[in-house]
Amino acid sequence: MPNPLPPQYTSSSNDYRSDTFTIPTADFWSQLGNSSLGDTIYEEDTDTCFLEDRIANSLLGGKLYGGAEAYGLFCMSTTMSNQLAIRAHMNFAPPFSLLCDKRAHIYVDEAAGLAVLSQSLVIPVASSNDHHLVLEDIQANYIPDDGDIHLAPTRLICLENTLHGMCFPYDELKRISDWCHQEGIKLHLDGARLWNAACSSQETDKIAYFHKVAPLFDSISICLSKSVGAPIGSVLIGGEDFRKRARHLQKQQGGGIRQAGFIARIANFCIDRNFPGNIIKVSNATSEFWQDLYTTLKNDYGFELKLSHPVETNFIFIDLAKSKIDMTTLLKFGALNDVKLFDGRLAFHYQNIEEDSLKKLKKVFTDIANYYQSHEYNPNERSARIY
Numbered sequence: 288m289p290n291p292l293p294p295q296y297t298s299s300s301n302d303y304r305s306d307t308f309t310i311p312t313a314d315f316w317s318q319l320g321n322s323s324l325g326d327t328i329y330e331e332d333t334d335t336c337f338l339e340d341r342i343a344n345s346l347l348g349g350k351l352y353g354g355a356e357a358y359g360l361f362c363m364s365t366t367m368s369n370q371l372a373i374r375a376h377m378n379f380a381p382p383f384s385l386l387c388d389k390r391a392h393i394y395v396d397e398a399a400g401l402a403v404l405s406q407s408l409v410i411p412v413a414s415s416n417d418h419h420l421v422l423e424d425i426q427a428n429y430i431p432d433d434g435d436i437h438l439a440p441t442r443l444i445c446l447e448n449t450l451h452g453m454c455f456p457y458d459e460l461k462r463i464s465d466w467c468h469q470e471g472i473k474l475h476l477d478g479a480r481l482w483n484a485a486c487s488s489q490e491t492d493k494i495a496y497f498h499k500v501a502p503l504f505d506s507i508s509i510c511l512s513k514s515v516g517a518p519i520g521s522v523l524i525g526g527e528d529f530r531k532r533a534r535h536l537q538k539q540q541g542g543g544i545r546q547a548g549f550i551a552r553i554a555n556f557c558i559d560r561n562f563p564g565n566i567i568k569v570s571n572a573t574s575e576f577w578q579d580l581y582t583t584l585k586n587d588y589g590f591e592l593k594l595s596h597p598v599e600t601n602f603i604f605i606d607l608a609k610s611k612i613d614m615t616t617l618l619k620f621g622a623l624n625d626v627k628l629f630d631g632r633l634a635f636h637y638q639n640i641e642e643d644s645l646k647k648l649k650k651v652f653t654d655i656a657n658y659y660q661s662h663e664y665n666p667n668e669r670s671a672r673i674y
């Protein structure tokens with residue numbers, strides 16, 4: 288008996304579950320006719336090589352830590368580019384360890400890839416300021432390579448920028464990078480939303496932000512399927528030998544891509560269309576929406592929304608427990624207003640910030656505020672997903 292098919296997904300204008308839900312638009316297809324046709328596994332595809340080179344050189348400035356030449360490797364996802372980076376760096380594991388923020392995607396959302404694929408001890412660290420890891424958090428938790436055979440010395444540290452929509456301050460990235468490299472520890476950046484950090488930075492030329500950050504790291508993942516709006520893809524950036532090893536591991540894990548030209552060409556098209564203008568627009572729309580929503584609920588309903596993280600780019604993280612909103616009520620009013628939500632995280636992208644979309648989203652919360660004027664909040668309900 289064939290499984291029932293999901294209904295056609297035709298628009299992400301009411302979808303606030305994630306910035307991964309943007310969909311191809313009619314003008315994407317005009318790109319297909321001219322896309323190159325080479326086999327990417329043999330590095331013969333022009334559009335794919337162009338994209339890898341564009342991210343490594345034009346976007347990131349061509350240089351990584353220690354002046355290493357930057358090279359790009361096109362991957363099907365950022366989970367793959369992160370896991371390939373970690374496996375490629377941890378080529379001497381076991382018995383070594385890697386350290387990351389305990390909220391990091393590589394730790395929470397990559398299906399234990401760190402343990403299985405890199406066979407590494409993972410040291411998840413809570414940030415002492417609740418915003419980003421500081422050097423002292425790392426120094427208090429890393430494992431020094433002091434020859435003690437009971438231990439698994441830390442050989443890799445993975446940072447994430449943005450993390451939960453929060454921008455990692457450059458000066459702290461620099462402090463951590465300087466210390467890591469004097470300790471002989473490699474540094475990877477999960478830059479799935481580095482676009483958003485760049486567009487929210489003070490840099491006038493947003494590419495200058497990338498050029499500043501890239502030389503702090505030994506490898507960087509740059510996602511194309513979130514705020515950039517491509518349907519597929521990520522580019523892993525690293526040195527020449529690192530890329531060779533990552534490409535070998537990519538083939539081993541079945542991640543080699545044949546005629547990737549049309550995917551790469553659409554990704555290039557999306558970068559041109561959305562960076563930096565639309566990504567800046569989304570950031571502004573997110574903070575304006577949050578200010579308006581908070582004020583309306585407080586002044587008109589006496590209902591105070593609480594955040595679990597500051598609003599800095601394209602996410603609003605509402606702390607449901609502190610705001611006294613239970614998940615059933617949230618999702619019920621989401622559905623009644625035809626708004627897709629996972630939980631208290633609201634993700635904004637270039638397809639859900641039109642006026643009609645934001646009006647619907649706001650009404651979800653005014654309806655909730657109204658509801659709680661005559662109903663009890665249920666504190667015992669399943670808590671929201673811990674991102």
Ligand SMILES: Cc1ncc(COP(=O)(O)O)c(C=O)c1O
Pocket residue numbers: 307363364365366367369392393447449477479480510512521
């Ligand atoms: C910070 C971060 N890194 C990596 C990923 C993984 O990206 P992908 O969905 O392309 O595997 C995500 C989510 O998509 C993410 O939010």
Ligand SMILES: C[C@@H](O)[C@H](N)C(=O)O
Pocket residue numbers: 304305306307392396
């Ligand atoms: C769930 C996670 O994999 C995805 N990156 C998101 O933020 O929605």
